[in-house]
Amino acid sequence: MVTNREEYNKTYTNFLCIDEYGNIITPDYITYAFRNFIKRENLKPIRFHDLRHSFASALRSQGIDMKQIQEWLGHSNYSTTANIYTHVDFIDKRNAAEKIDKLMHLKIVD
Known part of the structure; x- marks a missing residue:
C-alpha cells in the first residue's frame, strides 16, 4: 500500500485496472504474473490461456x-x-x- 499520497499516480483515476500506486496495469500483466507464480511454486509450466x-x-x-x-x-x-x-x-x-x-x-x- 502507498504510504505517501504524493507518490500516487492520479493520471488514471477513472480506469478500472490500476495498481496500488495508480499506474495502469498493462494487458500482459496477468501473463507475466501467472508465469512467475508457476515458477515460484514449482508447478508444471502452462500458459495462463x-x-x-x-x-x-x-x-x-x-x-x-x-x-x-x-x-x-x-x-x-x-x-x-x-x-x-x-x-x-x-x-x-x-x-x-x-x-x-x-x-x-x-x-x-x-
Missing part, C-alpha cells in the same frame, strides 16, 4: 451443455469449443463405454 481449456473440460465433465460452455468462453463458433477447448478424459470415456455396453445388452421386445 491454458486454463480456459481446463475450465471448459471441467464444465463438460460436470454435464454442462456444450452450447452453454461456448457462451461462457465467448466463442462465436460451436466447433471451436467442441474441438479445441473441451477434452474427453478417462471418466468420460468409461461412462460412454458403460452406456454402449448397456445399449448392446438391451432386449428389444416387439
Whole structure:
C-alpha cells in the first residue's frame, strides 16, 4: 500500500485496472504474473490461456451443455469449443463405454 499520497499516480483515476500506486496495469500483466507464480511454486509450466481449456473440460465433465460452455468462453463458433477447448478424459470415456455396453445388452421386445 502507498504510504505517501504524493507518490500516487492520479493520471488514471477513472480506469478500472490500476495498481496500488495508480499506474495502469498493462494487458500482459496477468501473463507475466501467472508465469512467475508457476515458477515460484514449482508447478508444471502452462500458459495462463491454458486454463480456459481446463475450465471448459471441467464444465463438460460436470454435464454442462456444450452450447452453454461456448457462451461462457465467448466463442462465436460451436466447433471451436467442441474441438479445441473441451477434452474427453478417462471418466468420460468409461461412462460412454458403460452406456454402449448397456445399449448392446438391451432386449428389444416387439
